[in-house]
Amino acid sequence: MAFDSHGFTKKQLGLHRPILDGKVNFPLCLAPMVGLTHVALREVIREYMPADAFTIWPTEMLNSRRIPNENLVTTPETMRAPHETGLVPQILGNEEVPIMESVKRLIEWGAEAIDINMGCPVQKALKHNYGVALMGDPSYAAEVVRMTVKNATVPVSVKLRAVGSTKEFDELLSFVSGLRNSGAAWVCLHPRTAAQKRRGSADWEQIKQLHKAVDFPVIGNGDIQTADDAKAMLEETGCDMAMAGRGLAARPWMMWQLGEDLGFASPAGKEGMKAPRTSEEEGAEYGKCLLKLIHLSRQYFGDDLAMRKVRFFVRTTSVWLLFGNALVGVCAKARNVDEMIEGVQKFFEGPVEMSPRTELRQ
Numbered sequence: 001m002a003f004d005s006h007g008f009t010k011k012q013l014g015l016h017r018p019i020l021d022g023k024v025n026f027p028l029c030l031a032p033m034v035g036l037t038h039v040a041l042r043e044v045i046r047e048y049m050p051a052d053a054f055t056i057w058p059t060e061m062l063n064s065r066r067i068p069n070e071n072l073v074t075t076p077e078t079m080r081a082p083h084e085t086g087l088v089p090q091i092l093g094n095e096e097v098p099i100m101e102s103v104k105r106l107i108e109w110g111a112e113a114i115d116i117n118m119g120c121p122v123q124k125a126l127k128h129n130y131g132v133a134l135m136g137d138p139s140y141a142a143e144v145v146r147m148t149v150k151n152a153t154v155p156v157s158v159k160l161r162a163v164g165s166t167k168e169f170d171e172l173l174s175f176v177s178g179l180r181n182s183g184a185a186w187v188c189l190h191p192r193t194a195a196q197k198r199r200g201s202a203d204w205e206q207i208k209q210l211h212k213a214v215d216f217p218v219i220g221n222g223d224i225q226t227a228d229d230a231k232a233m234l235e236e237t238g239c240d241m242a243m244a245g246r247g248l249a250a251r252p253w254m255m256w257q258l259g260e261d262l263g264f265a266s267p268a269g270k271e272g273m274k275a276p277r278t279s280e281e282e283g284a285e286y287g288k289c290l291l292k293l294i295h296l297s298r299q300y301f302g303d304d305l306a307m308r309k310v311r312f313f314v315r316t317t318s319v320w321l322l323f324g325n326a327l328v329g330v331c332a333k334a335r336n337v338d339e340m341i342e343g344v345q346k347f348f349e350g351p352v353e354m355s356p357r358t359e360l361r362q
């Protein structure tokens with residue numbers, strides 16, 4: 001048991017093995033998600049980070065063939081705020097030259113590590129032998145890590161998917177040792193199979209087994225919907241860090257709740273306040289976050305793209321809200337950003353309940 005500076009007991013969860021040379025001191029991070037993990041959402045979530053916490057922040061997956069020729073400052077997927085720290089952009093690719101050029105540009109852009117996607121199950125990724133297809137080709141996957149590490153001055157990590165059965169678990173282990181031997185600094189395991197996509201339950205047992213079997217950091221991901229889920233994953237699997245996707249997008253204040261539970265400081269500007277906990281407090285906080293997200297999205301992406309991104313956000317995250325479908329309708333019907341803001345404000349005028357867990361189907 002450790003004590004923090006105030007003498008309170010602080011449960012040591014996660015971070016048994018250092019990530020980013022020990023700079024990361026908070027055991028929860030956001031997952032990379034196309035269309036969602038953009039600067040506006042990162043900013044909304046970051047406001048709930050304990051003032052004394054440092055974690056890593058992904059981007060959505062970035063195609064390494066496109067990064068070399070893109071304007072990283074104005075491309076929506078790579079927009080960033082000047083104060084953002086811990087950025088770990090995720091690349092998708094399998095060819096040395098584009099990877100080399102992408103890595104160089106992303107490091108100049110401010111990447112503190114580079115993540116490689118080996119979990120994307122879409123047909124295009126399979127056809128081009130990247131994403132989850134690399135998991136079927138261990139030696140080439142190791143080669144992709146080697147070529148990325150060779151061209152990077154920052155750590156390189158890999159995000160993986162689960163294997164189907166315990167028998168295949170040995171294959172996962174040898175796959176991961178190949179990545180380790182090629183210089184990967186840590187891996188993140190999302191233990192749903194490619195066939196499951198993002199539905200159904202994640203097999204946390206595989207995270208536990210993997211963590212036990214390797215000697216470098218393992219991040220666990222899949223089906224974390226609440227701060228209690230994050231603690232449960234850290235406790236049950238012994239992994240170094242938990243990564244939450246849809247659940248953290250829907251509940252940005254999960255960072256605050258977890259920080260409070262672990263004895264971290266309050267987020268800046270929220271000193272003396274308590275994190276929302278009841279379903280009505282959470283529902284109201286969702287409304288605040290959504291309005292903030294709309295304003296930030298408008299500022300970064302302009303009105304048209306902001307509307308598309310916010311609609312996607314609401315479709316993905318309103319599943320935790322009672323009458324979430326009605327909110328999807330409000331955002332779909334709005335003809336411009338001002339109408340969207342007005343509709344959202346009206347929706348959250350009365351109490352809105354948010355449930356802790358739901359069945360993830362998308």
Ligand SMILES: Cc1cc2nc3c(=O)[nH]c(=O)nc-3n(C[C@H](O)[C@H](O)[C@H](O)COP(=O)(O)O)c2cc1C
Nearest residue numbers: 031032033034060061159190222223224244245246
């Ligand atoms: C809309 C959406 C887009 C995603 N895009 C990516 C991606 O770009 N890269 C990646 O590694 N995983 C991607 N994922 C998978 C998530 O990173 C994560 O592994 C998955 O959602 C499981 O975590 P969760 O149950 O906490 O949501 C995506 C998931 C969603 C829902």
